[in-house]
Amino acid sequence: MDYLKELEGKRLHDHFEAKMAAKTTRRRIFVPGPVIVGAGPSGLAAAACLKEKGIPSLILERANCIASLWQLKTYDRLRLHLPKHFCELILMPFPSDFPTYPTKQQFLAYLNAYAEHFDLKPVFNMTVVSARFDSRCGLWFVKTLGLKNEETEYVCQWLIVATGENAEEVVPEFEGVDEFGGPILHTSSYKSGELFRGKKVLVVGCGNSGMEVCLDLCNYNASPSLVVKDSVHILPQEILGISTFGLSIWLLKWFPMRLVDHFLLLVSRLMFGDTAQFGINRPERGPLELKSMTGKTPVLDIGTLAKIKTGHIRVCKAIKQLKHQAVEFIDGKVEHFDAIIFATGYKSNVTSWLKETNMFSEKNGLPRKPFPNGWKGECGLYSVGLTQRGLLGASLDARRIAEDIEHSWKAEATHFMAFTACALPPTPPPQP
Numbered sequence: 001m002d003y004l005k006e007l008e009g010k011r012l013h014d015h016f017e018a019k020m021a022a023k024t025t026r027r028r029i030f031v032p033g034p035v036i037v038g039a040g041p042s043g044l045a046a047a048a049c050l051k052e053k054g055i056p057s058l059i060l061e062r063a064n065c066i067a068s069l070w071q072l073k074t075y076d077r078l079r080l081h082l083p084k085h086f087c088e089l090i091l092m093p094f095p096s097d098f099p100t101y102p103t104k105q106q107f108l109a110y111l112n113a114y115a116e117h118f119d120l121k122p123v124f125n126m127t128v129v130s131a132r133f134d135s136r137c138g139l140w141f142v143k144t145l146g147l148k149n150e151e152t153e154y155v156c157q158w159l160i161v162a163t164g165e166n167a168e169e170v171v172p173e174f175e176g177v178d179e180f181g182g183p184i185l186h187t188s189s190y191k192s193g194e195l196f197r198g199k200k201v202l203v204v205g206c207g208n209s210g211m212e213v214c215l216d217l218c219n220y221n222a223s224p225s226l227v228v229k230d231s232v233h234i235l236p237q238e239i240l241g242i243s244t245f246g247l248s249i250w251l252l253k254w255f256p257m258r259l260v261d262h263f264l265l266l267v268s269r270l271m272f273g274d275t276a277q278f279g280i281n282r283p284e285r286g287p288l289e290l291k292s293m294t295g296k297t298p299v300l301d302i303g304t305l306a307k308i309k310t311g312h313i314r315v316c317k318a319i320k321q322l323k324h325q326a327v328e329f330i331d332g333k334v335e336h337f338d339a340i341i342f343a344t345g346y347k348s349n350v351t352s353w354l355k356e357t358n359m360f361s362e363k364n365g366l367p368r369k370p371f372p373n374g375w376k377g378e379c380g381l382y383s384v385g386l387t388q389r390g391l392l393g394a395s396l397d398a399r400r401i402a403e404d405i406e407h408s409w410k411a412e413a414t415h416f417m418a419f420t421a422c423a424l425p426p427t428p429p430p431q432p
């Protein structure tokens with residue numbers, strides 16, 4: 001079967017090569033199996049599930065390593081904030097000696113072992129700049145740029161989008177940015193509070209990143225202030241030693257979401273008091289309902305709230321504008337700051353390169369179909385890890401995608417064998 005696929009690939013490849021050579025020097029490569037865009041946990045999980053079914057795939061990655069978000073864009077003190085069994089990739093558990101909340105280094109070691117175990121070898125420094133389906137030949141044409149801007153076009157029957165929900169940083173624009181004069185960075189380039197000792201730092205955004213960066217700054221004797229523009233749900237990471245996330249999933253099996261939300265809010269109130277008294281209002285919808293409707297993840301508190309209560313972290317209103325070494329807030333207050341850290345999150349980049357408008361929303365670059373149906377599009381297009389369900393969701397997508405492609409992969413092979421059987425001269429009758 002592999003041989004037939006290769007043969008088919010080679011014929012197409014030769015045909016394209018000949019056609020292209022006449023026009024440009026661009027490389028065109030036919031890929032017999034699926035092309036996966038992105039070598040993060042989602043892309044790796046998809047490739048592993050395919051490999052398990054004997055289907056080869058090709059992963060294209062813009063960075064020079066696997067899991068570039070974790071490797072290059074996260075801070076030193078990061079740990080998984082959900083217990084490890086909710087974060088392991090399909091087909092390979094975490095080592096049993098890992099703690100409940102593995103560190104970033106442990107998670108990366110696991111991902112490296114995962115790639116090695118399944119012999120996954122992504123093509124690095126390959127940025128996908130466009131992917132287009134040609135209905136005449138029923139194939140995807142995936143254009144990439146290499147480090148020296150050299151163009152390569154990969155041609156394939158299946159395309160798996162695994163570029164993540166955190167592909168590009170979101171940085172809001174403010175009047176006066178050029179005047180500020182001090183360091184302004186996004187959490188994706190923050191490593192630790194070391195550089196900010198003794199400094200007044202404004203952290204903009206109160207998701208899990210903003211909250212943890214504030215705590216880290218405190219631990220390095222910086223003075224952080226946190227901008228809370230609207231509202232946020234802060235939940236304890238654990239309730240009586242049980243992970244809030246795990247408990248929620250278990251409760252949701254028995255009770256409606258609204259009731260579970262009431263429970264979570266009651267416990268949070270008992271443990272934290274009313275967060276509004278520290279300037280942190282809760283959204284009208286409950287934490288799980290909000291997550292399922294908008295994707296907004298509740299903050300799991302790992303000690304930041306205690307620092308807010310003691311006044312080590314101050315809470316500020318939304319920003320009006322930046323001034324020289326200062327910030328003006330919407331309540332009219334102006335305060336001095338040495339540095340600003342944007343913890344304003346990330347967005348998908350799918351709509352910038354995927355030339356297809358049915359499967360992905362132009363608004364947020366995520367699948368239009370809600371979970372659990374967002375993984376499959378048309379014409380061999382798939383998506384893994386874009387359902388706002390974290391690593392657990394990525395594993396579910398990966399499994400479904402591999403099962404689905406397995407069907408068409410087998411059908412293709414049968415079809416191809418039938419084709420070659422007709423095209424080849426009949427087998428001579430066996431000699432007596």
Ligand SMILES: Cc1cc2nc3c(=O)[nH]c(=O)nc-3n(C[C@H](O)[C@H](O)[C@H](O)COP(=O)(O)OP(=O)(O)OC[C@H]3O[C@@H](n4cnc5c(N)ncnc54)[C@H](O)[C@@H]3O)c2cc1C
Binds near residue numbers: 080082164391394
């Ligand atoms: C600080 C932080 C902590 C997190 N902690 C958790 C957690 O504890 N539990 C959890 O479940 N989730 C967590 N998440 C959510 C996160 O989305 C997942 O952990 C995970 O990284 C998702 O994997 P992914 O492969 O979908 O995306 P990514 O890890 O972002 O990988 C996508 C890859 O695609 C590549 N890429 C993007 N565009 C292109 C292109 N055009 N061409 C080629 N390659 C491209 C990127 O370089 C990247 O390597 C966390 C996120 C952050 C930011």
Ligand SMILES: NC(=O)C1=CN([C@@H]2O[C@H](COP(=O)(O)OP(=O)(O)OC[C@H]3O[C@@H](n4cnc5c(N)ncnc54)[C@H](OP(=O)(O)O)[C@@H]3O)[C@@H](O)[C@H]2O)C=CC1
Binds near residue numbers: 318344
């Ligand atoms: N330990 C862990 O496992 C960690 C996990 N994560 C995960 O990583 C992902 C990304 O998290 P994170 O980087 O925190 O991003 P998020 O998107 O979760 O949070 C961004 C925050 O910035 C706020 N914001 C956006 N624009 C502005 C603005 N102009 N002014 C003020 N605030 C603004 C948003 O508020 P609003 O929504 O109201 O617009 C939101 O509260 C999440 O899935 C998160 O759970 C992150 C850190 C640690």
Ligand SMILES: O=C(O)C(=O)Cc1c[nH]c2ccccc12
Binds near residue numbers: 082245298391
């Ligand atoms: O880290 C994320 O953003 C996730 O999607 C996983 C996740 C972390 N905390 C949660 C709380 C409710 C639902 C999902 C998550």
